[in-house]
Structures are given as C-alpha cells and as structure tokens.
Amino acid sequence: MRILAIETSCDETAVCLMEASGEPGSGLSYRVLGNALLSQAALHAQYGGVFPNLAKREHERNLVPILAEALRQAGELHGRSGPIEESRITGLEDILARESELARQLGEFARAHAAPGIDCVAVTQGPGLEPALWVGINFAKALALLWDKPLVPANHLEGHILASAFAPEETPLLPAVSLIVSGGHTELVVMRGWMRYELLGSTRDDAAGECFDKSARLMGLPYPGGPEISRLAAEARDKGLAPLFALPRPMIDSPDLDFSFSGLKTAVRRALEKHGALSEDDKRAMAREIEDAIVDVLARKTLAAAEKEGARSIIVGGGVSANAHLREKLAAAAEKAGIAIFFPPQALATDNAVMIGLAGYLHAARGGYIDPRDLHARGNLPLAA
Ligand code: KG4
Numbered sequence: 001m002r003i004l005a006i007e008t009s010c011d012e013t014a015v016c017l018m019e020a021s022g023e024p025g026s027g028l029s030y031r032v033l034g035n036a037l038l039s040q041a042a043l044h045a046q047y048g049g050v051f052p053n054l055a056k057r058e059h060e061r062n063l064v065p066i067l068a069e070a071l072r073q074a075g076e077l078h079g080r081s082g083p084i085e086e087s088r089i090t091g092l093e094d095i096l097a098r099e100s101e102l103a104r105q106l107g108e109f110a111r112a113h114a115a116p117g118i119d120c121v122a123v124t125q126g127p128g129l130e131p132a133l134w135v136g137i138n139f140a141k142a143l144a145l146l147w148d149k150p151l152v153p154a155n156h157l158e159g160h161i162l163a164s165a166f167a168p169e170e171t172p173l174l175p176a177v178s179l180i181v182s183g184g185h186t187e188l189v190v191m192r193g194w195m196r197y198e199l200l201g202s203t204r205d206d207a208a209g210e211c212f213d214k215s216a217r218l219m220g221l222p223y224p225g226g227p228e229i230s231r232l233a234a235e236a237r238d239k240g241l242a243p244l245f246a247l248p249r250p251m252i253d254s255p256d257l258d259f260s261f262s263g264l265k266t267a268v269r270r271a272l273e274k275h276g277a278l279s280e281d282d283k284r285a286m287a288r289e290i291e292d293a294i295v296d297v298l299a300r301k302t303l304a305a306a307e308k309e310g311a312r313s314i315i316v317g318g319g320v321s322a323n324a325h326l327r328e329k330l331a332a333a334a335e336k337a338g339i340a341i342f343f344p345p346q347a348l349a350t351d352n353a354v355m356i357g358l359a360g361y362l363h364a365a366r367g368g369y370i371d372p373r374d375l376h377a378r379g380n381l382p383l384a385a
C-alpha cells in the first residue's frame with residue numbers, strides 16, 4: 001500500500017509518501033519514498049513556545065511546497081496531460097474556505113499536476129493544537145477529493161510508538177510497555193496486542209518535554225529547550241561539573257505510574273532566583289541536574305511499569321526520546337532487567353510524517369477509513385482510555 005501522510009499537529013509541517021506491507025509481528029516493512037519537513041521552531045522561538053495562530057498560518061503557507069517536495073523526491077510529481085474540471089477546483093475551495101491562501105496554492109498545484117500513485121491519504125487527527133490540526137485535516141480532505149482517494153485518520157501518539165517499534169529489522173515482542181515523552185505528553189501504556197493500548201500512568205501536570213522547555217526558558221535558553229539543555233548537560237558531564245543544586249525527583253517513589261513535573265520547574269525557578277546570574281559553567285551544571293532529574297524519574301517509572309506488566313519489550317517514543325542521556329539510562333536499565341528496548345531513529349524522534357504514514361497504514365489495512373465529513377480535529381484525542 002502507498003500512503004501519502006500529513007502531519008501538522010504542532011510546529012512541524014510534514015508530508016511523506018511511503019510504501020508499506022505486512023503486519024506487526026509478521027513482517028511489517030516500509031519504505032519512505034519521499035519525506036519533506038519544515039520546522040517552524042525558529043519562528044516560535046521569539047515567543048518562547050509554540051504560538052498556535054502563527055503555527056496555523058505557517059502550515060497554510062507551507063503545505064503545498066512541502067507536498068510538492070515529498071512528491072518530487074518520490075518521483076511522483078507529474079505534470080497534467082489535460083485541463084482539470086473547474087468543479088474540482090471549486091470543491092477544493094469549499095473545503096479550504098477558511099484557509100484561503102492554501103486554497104489558492106492548491107488550486108494552482110492541481111491545475112499543473114496529475115495525481116500521484118498512492119492508495120490513500122493519512123492525516124493526524126490529534127492530539128495537538130486544534131488550529132494547526134485543522135489545516136492538515138482540511139488539506140488532506142482536499143487532496144482526497146482531488147485524487148479520489150480514501151482518507152484515514154491517525155493518532156499522533158500512536159505514530160510516535162510505531163516509529164520506534166518498526167525502526168529496526170527486529171520487531172518488539174509483546175507485551176510491550178511504551179513510554180511516550182513529548183512536548184505535550186508523558187504517558188506509560190501497555191500493549192498486550194498490536195494497536196491495543198491501555199494507559200498505565202501519565203503526568204498529572206506538565207509533560208517531560210514541557211519541563212525541559214520551561215526550565216530552559218527560565219535559564220534564558222531558546223525554544224525548544226530540550227535539545228539546548230541536553231547539549232549543555234553533555235558539556236557538564238564532559239567537564240565533570242558538579243551540580244549547583246540538588247533538584248527533586250518528583251513522584252519517583254510513588255506506588256503508581258504517574259508523573260508530575262510542574263514542581264520540578266518551580267524548583268528550577270527557586271534555585272535560579274537564589275543563585276542570581278549564572279556563569280557559562282553554572283548553566284552547564286544546572287542543565288545537567290535538570291536533565292538528570294527528569295531522566296531519573298522517567299527511567300525508574302518505565303522500568304517499574306515493565307516489571308509490573310511482565311513486558312518483553314520497552315518502546316520509547318516522542319520528541320524527548322531524542323535525548324541521548326535518556327536513551328543511555330533506559331538502555332542500561334532495560335539490559336539489566338533483560339528486557340529488549342526500542343528507540344526511534346533520531347530523525348523520527350521528533351514530529352514527522354513517516355510516523356503518521358505508519359499509523360495510517362495499519363488502520364487502512366484494517367479498513368479504518370473515514371468519511372471526510374466525519375473527520376474533525378481532536379486536540380485531546382487519547383491513545384488509550
Ligand atoms: O514529539 P515532539 O516533536 O512534539 C510533540 O508532540 O510535542 O516533542 C517535542 C518535545 C519538546 O518539548 C522538545 O524540547 C523535546 O521534545 N525534545 C527534547 C530533545 N529533543 C526534543 N528533549 C530533551 N532532549 C532532546 N534532545
């Protein structure tokens with residue numbers, strides 16, 4: 001099956017064309033034919049976080065060029081042989097009535113290009129920022145109409161899990177415990193069957209990525225803060241810098257599998273107030289302690305979840321899974337416990353369209369198509385009840 005996938009849930013505009021076959025546990029494989037992504041991070045940095053209406057506007061402006069680039073890479077950007085019926089263009093304009101700039105660009109694209117060789121269009125339905133999700137969804141509906149292809153909705157969190165689970169040759173054995181750590185989510189789920197998720201625990205307040213980002217902001221580091229903290233923390237380890245302060249490890253010994261990171265951010269604020277101006281080495285030491293605190297909690301709870309569930313695999317996904325220290329710490333703990341562990345390839349750790357193609361493929365293979373009229377953005381779409 002060939003899937004064209006679209007992701008716009010936050011500040012990445014991404015489109016991919018991929019080919020997938022097989023089933024999880026019996027030879028699922030996929031090949032990315034074209035994959036284009038534009039990050040808006042630099043634009044949002046001036047606000048210290050993602051500004052939803054700016055994200056929406058940027059998605060509107062960039063989806064058509066990103067689509068064209070993904071199709072070009074896949075060798076599927078074909079010129080039209082004859083003119084398009086004007087009723088098709090009108091149809092696109094109706095769907096994209098609220099995204100007039102996108103409607104104009106797509107109209108132009110449709111007049112110039114023939115349909116690519118695909119079987120369906122997949123798009124992120126949620127969770128995410130609703131104004132941003134709607135742009136991708138309306139774009140997907142317009143493409144489905146233009147090319148006469150079925151539409152399949154994808155859950156962003158399921159995408160993160162699948163990007164990690166199907167990266168290598170080897171497929172995770174079930175039951176698997178999955179840690180999803182991103183800017184908006186921190187969840188532990190158990191999969192006793194493929195595509196069946198049961199929630200074991202989640203954050204009661206801030207997500208782990210949010211804690212990285214907010215702590216970084218307090219330190220005057222640019223958005224997104226996770227990679228910045230991680231870079232400084234690695235320098236602190238190289239230099240052997242001792243922590244300036246001991247930060248708490250919130251809920252690390254609690255008997256449940258929940259998390260709480262807002263107290264950690266508050267502790268960072270207090271420590272900074274107490275300390276005053278930070279030297280470059282102070283910043284490094286501070287970053288190291290922040291990263292250690294977050295990673296300690298994530299690793300302890302993930303191993304506790306895996307042991308409780310008798311998991312044979314641990315699957316880590318979401319933007320924070322790009323963190324090298326988290327990978328090291330979790331890999332060592334999993335090895336000690338004799339549990340296989342899976343991480344996404346670095347390029348698929350943060351948001352991308354390949355993960356949406358994977359989720360879309362598995363649902364499409366089960367007939368999980370949706371009538372475009374029934375597809376709505378769901379900012380709080382859960383993965384598991
Ligand atoms: O999955 P993602 O790209 O977007 C959401 O779905 O939220 O995750 C973004 C989050 C941000 O909070 C970012 O700071 C964090 O992932 N992140 C990292 C690293 N790379 C990205 N956090 C820690 N270390 C990293 N290397």
Ligand code: ZN
Nearest residue numbers: 182318319351
């Ligand atoms: Zn994400």
